Amino acid sequence: MSETAEQDWQERLRSSGHRLTAQRELVLAAVETLGHATPEEVHAxxxxxxxxxxxxxxxxxLDLLDELGxxxxxxIEDRTPTYHxxxxxxxxxxxCHQCREVISLGADQAAPFVLQAAAxxxxxxxxxxxxxxxxxxSCQEAPGQECPDAEGGSSTS
Known part of the structure; x- marks a missing residue:
């Protein structure tokens, strides 16, 4: 984590009346390291x-860091929230419902929907x-068959 980024999150924590603790720093670092992770994966x-x-x-x-933005x-999964x-x-x-592949898309790709919802x-x-x-x-090309991307991995576009 860069020094500027570390100072930013520390300031946001303090300005909201919360203490800076080693546990909070470890959890935030784990989320950043893992990319997308469940609470159990963050814990590990x-x-x-x-x-x-x-x-x-x-x-x-995780709840506090989410509340602070x-x-x-x-x-992403059926029950457990995934943090990033x-x-x-x-x-x-x-x-994907079938193979569980996760594709991350930039916010700009949602712009038409976002603008329409606002208007x-x-x-x-x-x-x-x-x-x-x-x-x-991939799953559309092979309906009813095992998807070649069925490893459940993530990809970023």
Whole structure:
């Protein structure tokens, strides 16, 4: 994490009345390292650096960091939220129902939808939380068969 980025998140934490703790720093670093991660995956990454952080601390910290806008959560899986950093490019997700492939798309690609929602409904879309489910091109080409991308990996466009 760059010094400027570290100072920014530390300032946001302090200005909101929260203390800067090693556990919070470890959780944020884990989210940034992993890209898209469930709380359990974040916990496993944090435990590589400190055995003193339990899963409930990870959940509380993820909620706080999300509330402060330092990370976003998206519902990429059926039940568990997936967290990603807000640093870098804002993006949304396409998720294949069949093979579970996750494709990250830049916020600019949602611009027509965002502008239409604002014009028609006065609605401000939070693109970072947006997930669109459907069927990827590979699964469409081979209906009823095992998708060649069925590893469930992520890709970024």
């Amino acid at each position: 990454e944090v435990r590589r650096h400190s055995s003193a952080v339990n899963l409930s601390t990870v959940y509380r910290t 330092l990370i976003h959560h998206a519902h 950093s807000t640093r870098g490019h804002e993006h949304f997700h396409l998720v 028609d409904h006065g609605f401000a879309v939070d693109v970072g939380h947006l997930t669109v489910f459907g069927t990827c091109a």
